[in-house]
Amino acid sequence: MFDWLQHIADWLVYDLLDLDQEQHLAEALNFFIYDTVKILILLVIVIFFMGIVNSYFPIDKVKNYLSRKKLYGLEYLMASLFGVVTPFCSCSSVPLFIGFVRGGIPLGVTFAFLITSPLVNEVAIGLFIGLFGIKTTLLYIISGVLLGTISGIILQNLKLEGYLTPWVKDILANAQKEQDLFKAEKQTFTQRLPIIWTEVLNILKGIVPYVIVGIAIGGIMHGYIPEGFFEKFMAKDNLFAVPLATILSVPMYSNASGILPIVQVLVSKGIPLGTAIAFMMGVVGLSLPEAMLLKKVMTLKLIAIFFSVVTLCIIISGYLFNIIL
Template sequence: MFDWLQHFADWLIYSVFGIGAESHLGVALNFFVYDTLKILILLFVIVFIMGIVNTYFPVERLKDYLNRKKLYGLEYFFSSVFGAITPFCSCSSVPLFIGFVQGGIPLGVTFSFLITSPLVNEVAVAMFIGMFGLKATLIYIVSGILLGTIGGWLLGKFNLEPLLSDWVKQILHNKMQQAEFLEEKRTFYQRLPEITNGAWDIVKGVLVYVIIGIAIGAAMHGYVPENFFNAYLGGGEWWTVPLAVLVAVPMYANAAGIVPVIQVFVAKGVPLGTAIAFMMATVGLSIPEATLLKKVMSLKLIAIFFGVVTLCIMLSGFVFNILL
């Protein structure tokens, strides 16, 4: 589908700039041009489609639905799906998480959203399709949603409400009935410019991260020896997945910045499951996120949340390596 982009990258780097196709610089620049154009095209298309979904599935309606309906456990799944279709990184998901808590949604359900939102979004999906193909993308999406569903359900069983911060407890104690906001009725064509501008704003917002991430990936692709990553994470031993996750947890990056790096991991011999587990830990758990969560959670609750999600991501890594 993107053969024309590869031909363009070959022409630009090898013919126009005259850089050798066998040189490290040529390989790196070719990778950078091809992947940047491909990812930006996919990104805009998928963000635009998800913008349509988000327009007709606002947060307020989800809160109202989850509060009024008895869903027999499916509320964790629905919250996780909503997290998957919202374009937020781990840090930008936290304010929405706070809104869920303030809205009276059960804590486990809010955790389902918080887990899945940074892991699965249109940015990551667009990049995954372009870099790893449809099968890996579908497994990644399904596993991310299941991770949020199971993680939220498990955390919901721990009765963690007493570990919320005093600020949240005070809000819940003094919660007042709010008037419903009547949304203006507009046709799809009237909303289209707003959706298009919103998609472009998201693309512009992650553009720097995309370029930086692909640039790092291109440098690694062109200059890092073939056996460098394979020596530490590519042997297939059981401990490589936990090692990848534990190394990634203290780091921070969004999907736009880390997926190109993951592509190079795989190209250098790291199993795809191990690489995806590394990516999930990087985008789903971070020190900036923990800092923001301190507003709504005690340190003990943050530690429990990080611990459960870390274990779930490790399990996902093992499953990925079996399926992919």
């Protein structure tokens, strides 16, 4: 699909700049040009597509649906799936949480949404396709959805309502199922388009510097680290690799889009994919800034339980990936 781009990158580096194909610099530069353009194209496509979906399924509609429908246990999966198509901004996590609680949606279902939404977001998907290909991306999306669903069910069964902050408990006590159908603003597709496009540009503006720096570092590493370099240190049978990678990943957040390109290079040099996916889930899905925001609605104990359950599920899925792949 991107052969044409490889030709352009080859032409730029080997013909126009006249660099030697055998040189590390040339290889790194070629990798950088090809990867940057490819990933930017994919990001635009994915973010735009998600923008369209989201324009027709805004969060209020999702809440309304989850609140009104009897789903007989499927609500965790539905919430998790909705999390995929809803773009996530960590500063919206608190209003979202309150909105769900107010709509009488069970805490565990809310958690399922809150876990999947950042974990499987449009930026992560775009980067994943570009860096790891469609198959690994699908695997990541499916495991992200399952992880949100299962963590949500576990958290629901822990009966955590008592650990909400007092003002949220008041809201919980007055929660009501939504009675009316959500009325969306009637807009034609052409009316929606400029709004969606502005959002695409806004999202891109925020992440492009990180992506480029990440790919640049990845490009340098790609040229200089020998093949199979990490296999010596991080073999699949090293039991501590997955938990270590996951725990390391939780504090990293703002530069998630810069970290993914580097992880891709590490995988190509021999780090097991399961370990890498666990790491990336931690980077993308759990973040300390989000935890700080959640303090408004949850006690520290609840945040700790929430993060521990998700971390544990990420570690387990990392092991599973290493066994399956």
